[in-house]
Amino acid sequence: xxxxxxxxxxxxxxxxxxxxxxxxxxxxxxxxxxxxxxxxxxxxxxxxxxxxxxxxxxxxxxxxxxxxxxxxxxxxxxxxxxxxxxxxxxxxxxxxxxxxxxxxxxxxxxxxxxxxxxxxxxxxxxxxxxxxxxxxxxxxxxxxxxxxxxxxxxxxxxxxxxxxxxxxxxxxxxxxxxxxxxxxxxxxxxxxxxxxxxxxxxxxxxxxxxxxxxxxxxxxxxxxxxxxxxxxxxxxxxxxxxxxxxxxxxxxxxxxxxxxxxxxxxxxxxxxxxxxxxxxxxxxxxxxxxxxxxxxxxxxxxxxxxxxxxxxxxxxxxxx
Numbered sequence: 048x049x050x051x052x053x054x055x056x057x058x059x060x061x062x063x064x065x066x067x068x069x070x071x072x073x074x075x076x077x078x079x080x081x082x083x084x085x086x087x088x089x090x091x092x093x094x095x096x097x098x099x100x101x102x103x104x105x106x107x108x109x110x111x112x113x114x115x116x117x118x119x120x121x122x123x124x125x126x127x128x129x130x131x132x133x134x135x136x137x138x139x140x141x142x143x144x145x146x147x148x149x150x151x152x153x154x155x156x157x158x159x160x161x162x163x164x165x166x167x168x169x170x171x172x173x174x175x176x177x178x179x180x181x182x183x184x185x186x187x188x189x190x191x192x193x194x195x196x197x198x199x200x201x202x203x204x205x206x207x208x209x210x211x212x213x214x215x216x217x218x219x220x221x222x223x224x225x226x227x228x229x230x231x232x233x234x235x236x237x238x239x240x241x242x243x244x245x246x247x248x249x250x251x252x253x254x255x256x257x258x259x260x261x262x263x264x265x266x267x268x269x270x271x272x273x274x275x276x277x278x279x280x281x282x283x284x285x286x287x288x289x290x291x292x293x294x295x296x297x298x299x300x301x302x303x304x305x306x307x308x309x310x311x312x313x314x315x316x317x318x319x320x321x322x323x324x325x326x327x328x329x330x331x332x333x334x335x336x337x338x339x340x341x342x343x344x345x346x347x348x349x350x351x352x353x354x355x356x357x358x359x360x361x362x363x364x365x366x367x
Contacts, residue, residue, distance in 0.1 A: 054284035056081045056125040060165075062113045062156055063130030063148075065092030067236050068170070068228070071272050072127060072279060073097055077106055084119045086130065088112040090144060091137045095367070096235050114147035116155050125283060126160040128153055129170040131204065135324065136241030142200040149204025153211050161221045168283050169212045171290060173229040174202045178328040185334035186227070186290050196326040209290065216288060226282050229294025229333045233272030233353065234360035238367075244269065244354075247305050248361045251314035261323030263302025268332045270295035271353035274346040281342040294333035295346040311354055 059076050063069040064085030069092065076083050082105040085097055089110065100106040111117035113130045131148040132138040138145040153169065160167035176184045177192030192202045209225055216223040236242065238249035250257045270293070278293035299307075305318055338344045 059125040060123040069129040070096035113152035122163040128156040134240040138201040153208040183332040225290035231275040247308040251312040256319035257305040271348035281344045292333040
């Protein structure tokens with residue numbers, strides 16, 4: 048599973064295409080023969096992530112804020128909306144920008160897809176489940192979200208984006224798909240973006256203490272970025288609306304993850320416990336039955352292999 052999609056696209060627009068997941072998605076599409084327009088305002092994305100594609104005839108980099116509107120040179124047959132700050136450090140720093148990306152940005156991307164009669168894929172998130180009371184989480188669960196908490200700017204932006212995409216499909220017939228991405232990791236993450244994997248790797252490689260929040264017993268399910276991209280493209284190719292969970296159902300505590308990364312790096316770093324953020328979910332694990340049954344997709348990269356690849360990338364880019 049995790050094989051390339053059976054459907055081929057002539058031209059894809061990827062909003063947030065210079066971000067972590069977006070840049071891997073741009074690369075996968077170009078490698079499959081699809082022309083790509085990458086739209087990014089570089090508020091959290093980096094030009095370096097797509098520098099290897101710049102200058103190619105089948106790749107256009109468009110610097111624009113999707114919330115303010117954007118234009119592309121040719122009609123797409125696929126629009127993938129990933130534009131949004133995605134880490135707590137970013138969306139807490141850019142709260143209004145995050146809400147705009149999940150509302151105005153989604154609307155602008157949807158209207159492009161509708162005008163072009165293109166397939167539209169919304170990258171939503173497991174954060175729509177909030178601090179879940181059901182475990183693992185399947186797509187029928189409505190979530191447990193604090194609408195005025197510090198994380199709400201991201202959680203509610205994504206929930207609104209799902210509602211907007213669904214309304215567009217119902218009212219106008221737009222060809223919509225919704226994927227809920229669970230925690231994804233891999234090369235091209237930023238070391239200071241606040242998420243656990245890049246934070247622990249950066250700290251381990253520099254000999255700094257690995258900062259585990261709370262008691263470290265809260266869980267996450269980590270999916271390697273190549274698998275996440277394969278899941279997104281499988282959903283684009285399938286044709287159903289969703290939402291569909293895309294993630295790895297193997298759960299790990301944050302304390303276990305810190306110790307594992309310390310082991311894989313051979314680091315002498317100590318574990319340091321720090322205050323746990325407000326509304327930090329206690330558990331997070333996807334039920335991927337729907338993705339397995341309908342998309343014939345499931346993660347293929349084991350945690351050890353994925354983390355080793357990520358660690359090696361960070362070793363080579365510590366000075367960035």
